[in-house]
Amino acid sequence: MxxxxxxxxxxxxxxxxxxxxxxxxxxxxxxxRAIANDQFRGICVGHDKIVVSHLQYADDTIFFGExxxxxxxxxxxxxxxxxxxxxxxxxxxxxxxxxxxxxxNEVEEMxxxxxxxxxxxxxxxxxxxxGTPSNKASxxxxxxxxxxxxxxxxxxxxxxxxxxxxxxxxILSSTTIWNEIIKAGKIADNLGANFSNSITKCxxxxxxxxxxxxxxxxxxxxxxxxxxxFMLESNKNALVSERLSSSNSHTSxxxxxxxxxxxxxxxxxxxxxxxxxxxxxxxxxDTWKWNLDNSEVFTTKSLSSILDNLKxxxxxxxxxxxxxxxxxxxxxIFIWRVILGRIPTRVELDKRNIDLDTILCPLCNSHVETIxxxxxxxxxxxxxxxxxxxxxxxxxxxxxxxSDTTLTDQTFTxxxxxxxxxQATKWxxxxxxxxxxxxxxxSKKDWCPATILSEIQAxxxxxxxxRSKKSSIDWHQWLINPSSYTSSNIQRxxxx
Numbered sequence: 001m002x003x004x005x006x007x008x009x010x011x012x013x014x015x016x017x018x019x020x021x022x023x024x025x026x027x028x029x030x031x032x033r034a035i036a037n038d039q040f041r042g043i044c045v046g047h048d049k050i051v052v053s054h055l056q057y058a059d060d061t062i063f064f065g066e067x068x069x070x071x072x073x074x075x076x077x078x079x080x081x082x083x084x085x086x087x088x089x090x091x092x093x094x095x096x097x098x099x100x101x102x103x104x105n106e107v108e109e110m111x112x113x114x115x116x117x118x119x120x121x122x123x124x125x126x127x128x129x130x131g132t133p134s135n136k137a138s139x140x141x142x143x144x145x146x147x148x149x150x151x152x153x154x155x156x157x158x159x160x161x162x163x164x165x166x167x168x169x170x171i172l173s174s175t176t177i178w179n180e181i182i183k184a185g186k187i188a189d190n191l192g193a194n195f196s197n198s199i200t201k202c203x204x205x206x207x208x209x210x211x212x213x214x215x216x217x218x219x220x221x222x223x224x225x226x227x228x229x230f231m232l233e234s235n236k237n238a239l240v241s242e243r244l245s246s247s248n249s250h251t252s253x254x255x256x257x258x259x260x261x262x263x264x265x266x267x268x269x270x271x272x273x274x275x276x277x278x279x280x281x282x283x284x285x286d287t288w289k290w291n292l293d294n295s296e297v298f299t300t301k302s303l304s305s306i307l308d309n310l311k312x313x314x315x316x317x318x319x320x321x322x323x324x325x326x327x328x329x330x331x332x333i334f335i336w337r338v339i340l341g342r343i344p345t346r347v348e349l350d351k352r353n354i355d356l357d358t359i360l361c362p363l364c365n366s367h368v369e370t371i372x373x374x375x376x377x378x379x380x381x382x383x384x385x386x387x388x389x390x391x392x393x394x395x396x397x398x399x400x401x402x403s404d405t406t407l408t409d410q411t412f413t414x415x416x417x418x419x420x421x422x423q424a425t426k427w428x429x430x431x432x433x434x435x436x437x438x439x440x441x442x443s444k445k446d447w448c449p450a451t452i453l454s455e456i457q458a459x460x461x462x463x464x465x466x467r468s469k470k471s472s473i474d475w476h477q478w479l480i481n482p483s484s485y486t487s488s489n490i491q492r493x494x495x496x
């Protein structure tokens with residue numbers, strides 16, 4: 001195929017990378033022809049002796065070959081041939097030659113022969129360190145630094161929950177090896193190996209252990225055990241050596257607060273000091289302990305043995321991460337936060353040591369505002385649920401939690417689409433109850449169940465219509481009886 005450019009392509013044009021990939025496909029063909037004609041010899045890999053001669057990724061190309069002057073001469077000719085055919089000049093000064101199992105002098109001599117630069121290990125390819133021992137923490141530090149830089153604190157504070165999720169997924173997916181590490185840990189946990197809690201810190205001279213953020217005394221971090229106290233800490237990354245002092249075989253804490261503790265925080269201080277007094281310090285460095293083996297030393301063999309002895313049956317989780325394609329991502333994320341108990345009700349805010357005038361429900365002023373109360377049990381919330389059930393022609397019932405609402409799904413056992421739409425309606429109702437609760441608290445907006453029902457009907461109709469391939473839901477029918485939509489609509493709506 002030939003391209004006849006009319007006005008040319010400027011730098012940064014979206015089509016430029018695709019044209020480049022088409023062009024370097026010619027280099028791939030030349031390399032394969034050279035291998036077939038024994039003009040260039042690659043390396044043999046594995047028991048099957050698979051020959052690997054080159055790898056290409058976008059504008060990066062790596063050649064693998066036997067260490068010989070003949071190979072070096074022919075690769076130079078191959079690149080020159082590609083340059084003449086494609087018109088793309090190969091800059092050898094920006095290319096590096098690496099030698100494995102040969103001396104530095106030999107690499108320098110061969111690089112001078114090819115007229116390219118001398119490379120040395122370790123080096124980075126596609127963001128991963130090459131030529132470093134993967135079992136050393138220092139080898140992975142550049143990647144950790146890259147994650148810290150991209151997931152900077154200011155970004156997390158300035159974007160929504162959906163934006164944070166998208167940012168994290170984007171960064172994780174950009175480094176393939178991290179996906180494999182995360183998958184391995186999850187698989188081990190699912191098999192019953194308890195991999196996540198199998199490694200703990202053993203305290204020595206306290207110079208490499210974070211006081212609040214690492215598990216070094218008990219099964220929990222101090223930031224989890226003493227939340228109010230942790231909120232008062234001025235340096236949340238403080239080391240144990242900065243917070244412990246020993247005198248006459250007695251260990252006590254040395255604190256640096258943003259303000260003096262009072263009230264319930266003093267109870268946590270007393271409990272923490274009692275816990276620290278029983279700690280014995282040593283001059284040895286801090287070490288890690290592998291809890292799944294008697295030797296307390298991690299080896300891949302010990303982990304493999306544990307996994308081999310477990311039954312390789314992965315039982316389905318009782319609840320999967322919520323996902324409904326008919327409603328926006330913000331609703332799915334909100335439901336996920338409800339399941340995790342991460343909604344900032346007044347009871348939850350009080351747990352975070354935030355001073356409030358009252359922890360009673362702002363709608364009824366009769367009960368404390370828990371997640372279950374504000375979303376399901378409050379009389380004002382019950383009024384909304386009764387209207388929703390009547391709209392869907394379902395029998396009136398009371399809910400006390402999100403799991404209770406799933407009992408109504410049995411009505412749609414023969415209608416997958418109806419069950420799917422009903423779930424979208426339930427989750428939208430939960431979201432609208434919380435949204436109108438906030439409007440009443442912060443904007444003094446009146447609570448009107450009929451108005452909220454109209455909002456739910458309009459929003460669900462709009463979202464479902466826009467997220468289907470064809471707008472097959474009639475507005476008037478939707479207001480009368482939304483459960484009338486059967487499984488025959490699934491393919492037309494594009495959600496099956």
